[in-house]
Amino acid sequence: xxxxxIIPLTWYVTLSAILFGxxxxxxxxxxxxxxxxxxxxxxxxxxxxxxxxxSAHHSDPNAQVFVFFIMAVAAAEVAVGLAILMVxxxxxxxxxxxxxxxxxx
Amino acid sequence: xIQLAWxxxxxxxxxxxxxxxxxKKLSKNLxxxxxxxxxxxxxxxxxGIFFQLHGxxxxxxxxxxxxxxxxxxxFAFLIDPLSVLFMLIITGVGFLIHVYSVGYMKDDEKYDxxxxxxxxxxxxxxxxxxxxxxxxxFVGWExxxxxxxxxxxxxxxxxxxxxxxxxxxxxxxxxDLGFLLGMILIYITFNSLNFDTVFKGVHDNAYNxxxxxxxxxxxxxxxxxxSAQIPLYTWLPDAMAGPTxxxxxxxxxxxxxxxxxxxxxxxxxxxxxxxxxxxxxxVGVCTALFAATIGLFQNDIKKVLAYSTVSQxxxxxxxxxxxxxxxxxxxxxxxxxxxxLLFLGAGSVIHAMSGEQDIRKMGGLKKALPITHLTFLxxxxxxxxxxxxxxxxxxxxxxxxxxxHNKIYWILGVIGSMLTAFxxxxxxxLTFHGKFRxxxxxxxxxxxxxxxMTVPLVILAILAAAGGFLGIPNGEQHLLYKFLxxxxxxASTWMDRPKAFSMDEARLMIIAVLSxxxxxxxxxxxxxxxxxxxxxxxxxxxxxxxxxxxKYYVDEFYNAIVRKPMDxxxxxxxxxxxxxxxxxxxNGVGTVVKWSGGILRYAQSGNIGFYMFAMTIAIIIMLxxxxx
Amino acid sequence: MGHITITQILFGVxxxxxxxxxxxxxxxxxxxxxxxxxxxxxxxxxxxxxxxNAQFLAVVHVIVYAGAIMVLFLxxxxxxxxNKDTEPHKPAWIQIAAVTAGGIMMVTLVGALKGAxxxxxxxxxxxxxxxxxxxxKVLFNDFLVPFELSSVLFLAAMVGAVMxxxxxxx
Numbered sequence: 001x002x003x004x005x006i007i008p009l010t011w012y013v014t015l016s017a018i019l020f021g022x023x024x025x026x027x028x029x030x031x032x033x034x035x036x037x038x039x040x041x042x043x044x045x046x047x048x049x050x051x052x053x054x055s056a057h058h059s060d061p062n063a064q065v066f067v068f069f070i071m072a073v074a075a076a077e078v079a080v081g082l083a084i085l086m087v088x089x090x091x092x093x094x095x096x097x098x099x100x101x102x103x104x105x
Numbered sequence: 106x107i108q109l110a111w112x113x114x115x116x117x118x119x120x121x122x123x124x125x126x127x128x129k130k131l132s133k134n135l136x137x138x139x140x141x142x143x144x145x146x147x148x149x150x151x152x153g154i155f156f157q158l159h160g161x162x163x164x165x166x167x168x169x170x171x172x173x174x175x176x177x178x179x180f181a182f183l184i185d186p187l188s189v190l191f192m193l194i195i196t197g198v199g200f201l202i203h204v205y206s207v208g209y210m211k212d213d214e215k216y217d218x219x220x221x222x223x224x225x226x227x228x229x230x231x232x233x234x235x236x237x238x239x240x241x242x243f244v245g246w247e248x249x250x251x252x253x254x255x256x257x258x259x260x261x262x263x264x265x266x267x268x269x270x271x272x273x274x275x276x277x278x279x280x281d282l283g284f285l286l287g288m289i290l291i292y293i294t295f296n297s298l299n300f301d302t303v304f305k306g307v308h309d310n311a312y313n314x315x316x317x318x319x320x321x322x323x324x325x326x327x328x329x330x331x332s333a334q335i336p337l338y339t340w341l342p343d344a345m346a347g348p349t350x351x352x353x354x355x356x357x358x359x360x361x362x363x364x365x366x367x368x369x370x371x372x373x374x375x376x377x378x379x380x381x382x383x384x385x386x387x388v389g390v391c392t393a394l395f396a397a398t399i400g401l402f403q404n405d406i407k408k409v410l411a412y413s414t415v416s417q418x419x420x421x422x423x424x425x426x427x428x429x430x431x432x433x434x435x436x437x438x439x440x441x442x443x444x445x446l447l448f449l450g451a452g453s454v455i456h457a458m459s460g461e462q463d464i465r466k467m468g469g470l471k472k473a474l475p476i477t478h479l480t481f482l483x484x485x486x487x488x489x490x491x492x493x494x495x496x497x498x499x500x501x502x503x504x505x506x507x508x509x510h511n512k513i514y515w516i517l518g519v520i521g522s523m524l525t526a527f528x529x530x531x532x533x534x535l536t537f538h539g540k541f542r543x544x545x546x547x548x549x550x551x552x553x554x555x556x557x558m559t560v561p562l563v564i565l566a567i568l569a570a571a572g573g574f575l576g577i578p579n580g581e582q583h584l585l586y587k588f589l590x591x592x593x594x595x596a597s598t599w600m601d602r603p604k605a606f607s608m609d610e611a612r613l614m615i616i617a618v619l620s621x622x623x624x625x626x627x628x629x630x631x632x633x634x635x636x637x638x639x640x641x642x643x644x645x646x647x648x649x650x651x652x653x654x655x656k657y658y659v660d661e662f663y664n665a666i667v668r669k670p671m672d673x674x675x676x677x678x679x680x681x682x683x684x685x686x687x688x689x690x691x692n693g694v695g696t697v698v699k700w701s702g703g704i705l706r707y708a709q710s711g712n713i714g715f716y717m718f719a720m721t722i723a724i725i726i727m728l729x730x731x732x733x
Numbered sequence: 734m735g736h737i738t739i740t741q742i743l744f745g746v747x748x749x750x751x752x753x754x755x756x757x758x759x760x761x762x763x764x765x766x767x768x769x770x771x772x773x774x775x776x777x778x779x780x781x782x783x784x785x786n787a788q789f790l791a792v793v794h795v796i797v798y799a800g801a802i803m804v805l806f807l808x809x810x811x812x813x814x815x816n817k818d819t820e821p822h823k824p825a826w827i828q829i830a831a832v833t834a835g836g837i838m839m840v841t842l843v844g845a846l847k848g849a850x851x852x853x854x855x856x857x858x859x860x861x862x863x864x865x866x867x868x869x870k871v872l873f874n875d876f877l878v879p880f881e882l883s884s885v886l887f888l889a890a891m892v893g894a895v896m897x898x899x900x901x902x903x
Binding site for chain 1: 738740741744748751752755756758759760764767768771774775778781782784785786787789790793794797798801802805806809810812813815827828830831832834835836838839842843846847862863867868871872875876879883886887889890891893894895896897898900
């Protein structure tokens, strides 16, 4: 018996919203760029979860394919993002975002 | 053959492109070959069309040009007797002047550029007369204006010449505005600019005189600018700054007659516009007389010819205004012959005098320049209206029509032609007779011009002498009328048919000829017998003469009523509007941007955490907006 | 629904684990622990996928996220020697503002999406859509080109990462 017939969609929506909100909170709360990247991953996962829930609800496999592609993009993004962080760290010996203020107007 | 008519304007264009792009890289011989060859080929084609036309009217559509909404304009040429006649004049006289230029401009360093401009001018002029609608005509109209500007200012290192070129351009622009407004009014009235459609529209609805009068007057303002009529004539005498072949081609034989062509082409409108026609006639006769009086006391050989051109153009407009369209066009043709000849003769004289243009310093050139002398004499007789030379027939036709329309026009016209005869012979006697008055160097240097210059003179002299026989007044058998008649189309319903030659006309002729002879006698008596030389010093002149010598102070008058106020407005506009308002606005925009940027830069703290915060809040706001 | 089913209990437990470990991930000082908590969250989410009959995604999720991405994070943290509590705290007011903003975000998201289950179902529920067989057909029939293009994306990301982390770039 699938969860979708028993558990209302609203529950999944709420869960996703909470996870997404946690991601946002983390991004705002922390100063370590690596943790911020991780929080972004958490937000992406919240969205993925919502997509899968809707997909099951509508019996539409396209949404799951979409999730698959999001994972692919997320993997690429993390690879490049971490590489950038490495360079930053090499230059400034820190991953603290508050010292990265070269763009000050 | 007629289907090849589009080649006629293209040939000079190709010539222009070759010479213009090749520039100094081409040898002088090649420039000559291309420059003259293209015009000769165009002349040959025009002749071929002339013999195949048989009084038909044909439209050759090359392509669609503008097609938006209700506006449809074709890129098309109209081949009918009127345009063919002008094509023959333009390419024929144009070719002779090209050949003449080979000798005249031989030592000029900008030889190639001169021929490029001349070819370009011929291209635009052909465009003007061949267009099958007003817009194509207007393109040619503006194009010849441009070439006129370029050629008047050909020796652009001289500031005065440059100013003359600018003056010609600007004064023409005033006329062009009238033409443009007329065109717009034509389009509003007939929903088309095609000659066919417009003329048919006038023919089908001939009662709407007010609008035709307005269109006619607007078109005539355009003609005034291009053909140097009062009050826009002042540019033409100054335009003599250009090389003499230019004066002959553009400012005597072809471009300045564009206005006559335009009005003859729009004959249907003008025969239905009595007020506009009257305006044309009055302006024409006034210009004829006014310019002739100025011509009496000018001492620059080219200036005299320039004023005589203005005056003769006045006669053409008088003819058009009183309904003698054939007479006007006939005078265009004969005038093209004898005035081009006069200018080329003057050029030959100037050439021999090493650039001297003042007739007070000439005299006795008869011996040194026999061919120039003879041809110049023929042209002078022709312009004075003595039979059987060409000017006699065309001027007589106009005067006869004027007499029938209003006797005052005729009287003024005869007085004008008397004055013409007087100042032309004054010019002739002062230049070719008496003692040489120039410097010793100049006398030593006197020589007859080379063959390339004298041969065109001789050909033109033959045409100027015999060209009048095309228009022997003989009722419907008038050769030129028979040729042109199909071109009038719808207009012929209202046009007077030429009357059989009558005793009245003969009487008029005799009076005109006798008065001209009297004027010539006076000129001979004063300048040949008494050997009088025009007063050198301005202060010695009688008052009336000084006024005329200064061209009635018209230029000064225009300066005072047009240029000074404009200068004043521009100056004030610069000081107050430009400096305060426009600059103030522009600088103000800059200041505001700089100031707001100075404030906004504090938002660019460079703190990524702050940016993310701002972004989150923005997303929340957007979601909230969506929710409620 | 009068009684609580096994599925509901599982949903509750998984959700609880996911949220708690998410919170811990944010508030733990040591980055290594953060990574580990995030991995727990991901496993909980994988459990949700299985509950939703999306077995294929569940497996891929574990492999990609827990297996690859998080390991990458761990590697980087180890390499940079960040496994200590060195991160200074943000000022208190920023922390409060961050929590507030995150909370508002949560509430508005729930508010924005709450009407979702009133949507009409397009077709009867089909429990098989999340199976490899079914998904594979969709992926290789309808989405073949994007699927192949994603390989280009990976190649680009790979080249970019190598370029960036190379030492002594002039």
